[in-house]
Amino acid sequence: MSNQGDQQSGAKPAHLSVGDFHLDRHDERLIGPHGPVRIGHKAFMVLLTLADEGGRLMTKDALFDTVWKDISVSESALTTVIRELRRAMGDDSKQPKYIESVYGRGYRLIAPIEAVAPVGEAPSATPTSAPKQSGGTGSPPRILVADFDVSALEQGASNFVIAIREEILLGLSRFREIEVIDGDGDVRGDGSRDYRLDARFLPQGKGFRLMTRLQRLGDGAIVWGETHQLDSDQLGSGIEAIMRKIVGAAFPALDQDISIGAAAAGDTLFDRYMVAKRRSLNAQDRIEAQEAARELEAIVAAKPDFALAYPPLVRLYNIDYGYTAFGSSGAVERGRALELAKAGLAADRSHVHAYTVLGFCHLYHEEFDQARSCFLQALERNPYNPVRLNEVATGMTYLGDFKQARELFEQAYGIQPQTDDANHEDLGRLAWLEGDLETAHAHFVQITDASIWSQLCVAVTTTHRSPKKGEKAMQRWKDRVHKNWHRPIPPDDKEVFEWVKFHNPFEDDAGDPIFELVADALKL
Template sequence: MAQVVGRGLAIGEFRIDLGDERLLGPHGPVKLGNKAFQVLVALAERDGRLLTKDKLFESVWDGMAVSESALTTTVRELRNALGDPSRHPRYIESVYGRGYRLIASVRPWDGKDLPSVQPSRAAQPAPKPEKAKGAPPRVVMGDFKDEAVTDTHPHAGDAMREEVLLGLSRFREIQVIANAAGIKGGGDRDYQLDATLLPDGNDVKIVARVHRLGDGGVVWAETMKLDGSGLGAGIEKIVRQIVGAALPALDQDVSIGIGDAAGSIFDRYLVAKRHSVEAQTRAEAEDAARELEAIVAEQPGFALAYPPLVRLYNIDYGYTALGSTSPVERARALELAKAGLAADRSHVHAYTVLGFCHLYHGEFDQAHSSFEHALERNPFNPVRLNEVATGMRYLGDFTRSRELIEQSRDIQPFADDNSQEDLGHLYMLEGDCDAAGKCFAKVTVASIWTELYAAICAHHKSPSKGIKAVDKWRKRVVDQWHRPIPPSSEEIFEWFRFHHPYKDDAGAKLIEAVKDALGVE
């Protein structure tokens, strides 16, 4: 462990001020969240030695059960603050599947040696990787080697490979190549997926991975077990896990290195989509909406750009300006959703966003049909499964919603914030506030609705504590309201209902609970 002298530690051109709990860089204080700061301190104190993920969860998150995505998101925030690209790191090295280590030298800092206001040449941010080529990523289906299990499971590798190929072909964000002969060399967006089947007692262990063809870098790998007693059902489960887990990792890898001034339609879409999700203000969200509108105006057949634009219009510009969505925005969203589906009827996301548009317009039969079409076209995408599960809750089919949540969990075993909110919402609609509260307690970063649901659960358990929780949530709504005049309790309730389009009495229990908490007649 690096010995701390005086105020903190020095790492390259950065200083960790432990007393003031802040990071100082060449241009002064660096904006950094509390978890990211704690991770940096933990890495610095290891002084170049490996810090495992388990140790980070134990120390930074106090052993709380959170998804691994919470850690990767925090490390990504830290890399951005340090100007440290993951492909060419100067500070943080990823030790695949295990954890991280700090590769920059660490020394004690007495508070006197402040970073220069003007960074030296050596302190300039590392050059960004070569700009991506402006096209969707291509994925080559490699070999699924099964020589080690052919005696007990003949043809298992070929069967699994074909199923994975079929599953990947349903995603519109990638191009699937059946064999390596389809790609010469390897560019920034060329990947290969392969797997090896190995004996594991009476079962079979599958080691799958996705790597870049250009430099061989592994972007995803996982070990899964195939139960030997039921080969057919087992292969289907493994296929779902491979398809559902590999795509998010590949999508994240493609996004690395794309700046904010990308030129091609696809790159512009990636940047605008990222901005639409990460926007912190209405101005930022509106900028993303304008760029997406420009893309669909220039190229109406580019189906990928429609869903993130529909999302912004439907939900208060990504909930950056609460109450800003009106029937005008909802009408535009429905128009765009229909156009997006017409541009590509195999794009599953187009069906789910259209389903939500129909919900918001009270067109429940059309919504149900859209969600069913989404399931039919791609049952391998955990995000889309959760979206359909949400739709089924609004339609009052709680049993189907739970089945889809479980199906999604089979593909993506860890429970992230969204899945905890989904399950908690379902419990609330069923009237089980105790079970719902346990779900919300596991959420790392509460959305505007998670905080409301958790407050309602607290109000159900203890009215005095619940009132404080509801008041805290109400203040958050007022602070993020789209106009300076604070909304009344009645306006807040109507806004809640506007974003919760339940069919018939599907949301009766939750609606009454919100009414009671807000003091609305």
């Protein structure tokens, strides 16, 4: 039935415009100026309910009665959905264009609302075919590795340049999250998720200067660039070093750029995965995290061989829904995580992340030999990804192999030489296990955005240095645990200690230096 027919029969319009956005009631789609926008079911229903009110105020109670009906949820469920809608529509709560919040009462839409024809159809037209379905599986981002510019070099340097380019192609091909195109020219019509890696060689003293950049094909934006210096007497070892740095830096830059644009993604499985993955990493509360988990579950149910969707889903189940609800991971969640991790690896045995994810699942189940095997296979399959290297290093830390852990952390730093909060936490924990509490504390206090674990580490190492200051820091940490606990009744100190051990799966007595000081700080 057409939109026009809906209005004539007295039914609610099937299609509405809200400012620059189009709502398809029956297909449950939100379409923005740049295409479909992926939002959760509850977010769509709240937006549609507000649109049906034609800009009138809807109280919070009315929204709960309409969208959640007989389900009892807290007020944070609604605020989380409103935040999701603002993010998806590019709205600002302080200067809104779409959703106005009436403090203490509810919400209204302030953008123009109209009944419209389906997207791509004239207002008076009658549909002759079924609504457009999902765009299929979709494709991962692609990197076109162009021919390198050697115009400034002498002809004899061509073999050296060919070797570097081949190594870069091989290195990038190990990342299952991307497709690598060898050659010049366009790889997709609009270049919406395509990139081009360029390199230019210039003479520099007795060697070369290599200028590389990663460019987004859609709009020409440069998302990453670096310059590398190589002396003529270092050509043998230098090729490997340059390749590691280029490959290890280009992929994280691309991944971050894709993630930033995920909210404007289309409706393919890959687009849905990108949105759900980002939500799983950025979830502010358990409701958001569980929405991401449900979407990822739906993706793997629809296409079990879509290997990329498994790791972020396993992570949510293993670690308290991304540490949004402390203590919520138990035997059931960890069992489901292990099942999914095995299925993810079976779907693509070349996907390195699948090995590290399964490795951590084995750690959590105290299957240490299997964990070690997974981490070593991940290392063998892609030694150029600094994120995976850090994961393997962390795994080796839990297995008590501190020497190899430190070597891998250093290897990852050599590829991507920057120390962020995660690096300080990893290196601080390793120094602590090695018996160097002063170095550990020095790392921990440099962390700017403290995770629940780095805050614990700061509190415990501070207690070791100054019991009075440490006691206050420990209380602040416990307050945070209690506030974010998965049930209203907070845990006692013994339960907190067991929770700490549950999320730090050391083999044998490798974790004793940490657990002993944590127990002392909790006065157990």
